[in-house]
Amino acid sequence: MTITITAFERSPDGGQGLARDTRVRWALEEVRQPYAVRLVSFGAMKEPAHLALHPFGQIPTYEDGDLTLFETGSIVFHIAERHAGLLPSDVNARSRAITWMFAAVNTVEPPILELANAKLLEGDKPWSAQRIPVVEERVRNRLDQLSTRLGDADWLDGAFSAGDLMMVSVLLRMRASGLLDEFPNLAAYVARGEARPAYQRAFDAQFAVNSKPPIG
Numbered sequence: 001m002t003i004t005i006t007a008f009e010r011s012p013d014g015g016q017g018l019a020r021d022t023r024v025r026w027a028l029e030e031v032r033q034p035y036a037v038r039l040v041s042f043g044a045m046k047e048p049a050h051l052a053l054h055p056f057g058q059i060p061t062y063e064d065g066d067l068t069l070f071e072t073g074s075i076v077f078h079i080a081e082r083h084a085g086l087l088p089s090d091v092n093a094r095s096r097a098i099t100w101m102f103a104a105v106n107t108v109e110p111p112i113l114e115l116a117n118a119k120l121l122e123g124d125k126p127w128s129a130q131r132i133p134v135v136e137e138r139v140r141n142r143l144d145q146l147s148t149r150l151g152d153a154d155w156l157d158g159a160f161s162a163g164d165l166m167m168v169s170v171l172l173r174m175r176a177s178g179l180l181d182e183f184p185n186l187a188a189y190v191a192r193g194e195a196r197p198a199y200q201r202a203f204d205a206q207f208a209v210n211s212k213p214p215i216g
């Protein structure tokens with residue numbers, strides 16, 4: 001049975017690894033599972049066929065036989081549960097790694113998304129210039145807390161895990177803002193994640209799609 005994921009036919013970032021299929025590709029590459037990709041347009045994502053897979057009309061989705069999943073946290077968890085390499089076997093260490101996965105999507109990603117939305121979707125509003133520094137401060141606060149916890153460790157809890165995969169993926173979205181560079185240990189942490197051969201393969205595969213000339 002071939003695993004099939006969905007990804008943007010044309011990613012808004014031009015394939016720089018910010019679209020969330022990168023996380024899923026990365027997890028599959030870490031555990032050396034082959035996969036197929038079905039590219040979808042923004043229009044097609046809101047059509048019934050895709051909505052049947054993803055109730056919110058987004059990418060990525062994950063299909064394997066009669067199982068269909070959405071939400072990257074859940075997809076990466078599913079991959080990590082079924083294949084060795086992304087979660088420790090010790091029960092407590094495993095639970096801590098899963099905790100970091102939740103922290104990535106539930107505690108660190110929300111203020112990062114809020115900032116992206118404040119800039120991209122609300123940047124033309126009259127109150128935007130006042131709001132952006134407030135939201136930036138919220139992100140800075142989270143990064144500061146995460147930076148303190150990471151300290152000079154390579155990864156969040158021992159060996160690289162799905163928790164790091166999710167956290168690095170979330171933090172990557174911050175780089176363009178310059179905020180990540182205020183925390184050198186986090187910037188180095190993200191660079192360590194990106195240097196992993198599995199990440200490189202995931203990035204290259206996504207970039208290859210987006211560097212092709214526009215369709216039509």
Ligand SMILES: N[C@@H](CCC(=O)N[C@@H](CS)C(=O)NCC(=O)O)C(=O)O
Pocket residue numbers: 018019020021045057058059060070071072073
């Ligand atoms: N919480 C979801 C977020 C999924 C998401 O926001 N996907 C974006 C691409 S990175 C998307 O499809 N955006 C288009 C849209 O929402 O219409 C996850 O982690 O899978």
